[in-house]
Amino acid sequence: MLETTHRKGAETRERLLAAAESAVLAKGFAATSIDELIAAVGITKSGFFYHFKDKADLAKSMMLRYLEHDRAVLDDIFRRGDELNEDPLHGFLVGLKLFAEMLGNLPEAHPGCLAASFCYQDQLFNREIRELNAEGVLAWRTRFRERLDVIAFRYPPRSEVDLEAMADMAATLVEGGLILGRMLGDVTILPRQIVLYRDFIRSVFLPA
Amino acid sequence: MLETTHRKGAETRERLLAAAESAVLAKGFAATSIDELIAAVGITKSGFFYHFKDKADLAKSMMLRYLEHDRAVLDDIFRRGDELNEDPLHGFLVGLKLFAEMLGNLPEAHPGCLAASFCYQDQLFNREIRELNAEGVLAWRTRFRERLDVIAFRYPPRSEVDLEAMADMAATLVEGGLILGRMLGDVTILPRQIVLYRDFIRSVFLPA
């Protein structure tokens, strides 16, 4: 019975984190009250403080949960891209196509990035949380940079290219695309940016 | 004396808006208190409510001020690019270079976009303010799209290109680049993204 032992608490905690994520994406961390979270989950305020020592602890837990989910999704997408193709460039291009498709099928009307939301409120947070945020971006940079290095080795681009900026461009387009998508209420913006990114990558390594 | 008549009030108002902008970029709108703004400016709280009927009115005024400044800066940059060059493509490329340089020389350590900050807190705002926000993005889209249409007419790209997405890519990279730059504390990220955008534009319309 070890799995079901005291399991209800972990479920409640998870529901609190999920409610907090959508509330923070909708209106920011400072405007998200503990009261609304406990109302959504159905416990009292003291119950909240059993799960999180204070509001900053909630923020930290949200980031950890978000980063882990983010990492798992990207791992899955690009692993599938590589399974369909042996070549590092073409596997990457397939992965980007899958990525664009996934972004186009996001269930939520106005998706957003928790890290970006926190970034525009970071004076509220302690160093630990800001470092988690930076860690998330660096994970994207490293992931894409390693891939681009492998590709550039097999497909040497004719002119100098800023491979680091090209790696960062993926996260940049995602963050920016989520913002434009929210502002205009148009979920096609982000996937189309990723398709353009894919075109750009191909034109750099496979000039016509 | 018409210019100096009752001018102190307008100056105070402008100082409130400037203080509000940097505070909102640092920690978000909900976490920015009226108290800190009046402390920065040196008036009492009732003085604040002489200038703005409530906090939402402050938000609206901030957006109007920001959009106007944004428009003026972009007008200037791309006008200068065109002055240096007759051709629409090369004038645009020069403008993008100037734009990247300007972004690299931003005085603030961690610049940000007010519209993006508002976008991650938009449940706080009324429809009017959200529409101002969307208007800002559409201004970018229109500006870049008109230019790309002119360029595509003179330099027909060989394959289908999503010109709207390519126009949106400018704002997307700026929004995303500001976020990455803030997260990593690296102000070179954004200008390098714009340089990549310039490379992309050139490769689409001037294939090697």
Add this chain to the structure above:
DNA sequence: TGTACATCAGTGAACGCGCGTTCACTGATGTAC
């Protein structure tokens, strides 16, 4: 198998502080005649 204790997952009441907002009032400057 029963009992004693420990941990889990909360409850309920109270707290103090900061927040946005209101209201009546005021001195300095500008305008009409």
Add this chain to the structure above:
DNA sequence: TGTACATCAGTGAACGCGCGTTCACTGATGTAC
């Protein structure tokens, strides 16, 4: 030119409400012997 009035750019005090946080306590479940 003087006087009466209007507008500008605020002041000062008070308000009520929501917020995050604390504290003593509790029933249900799990563990040791």
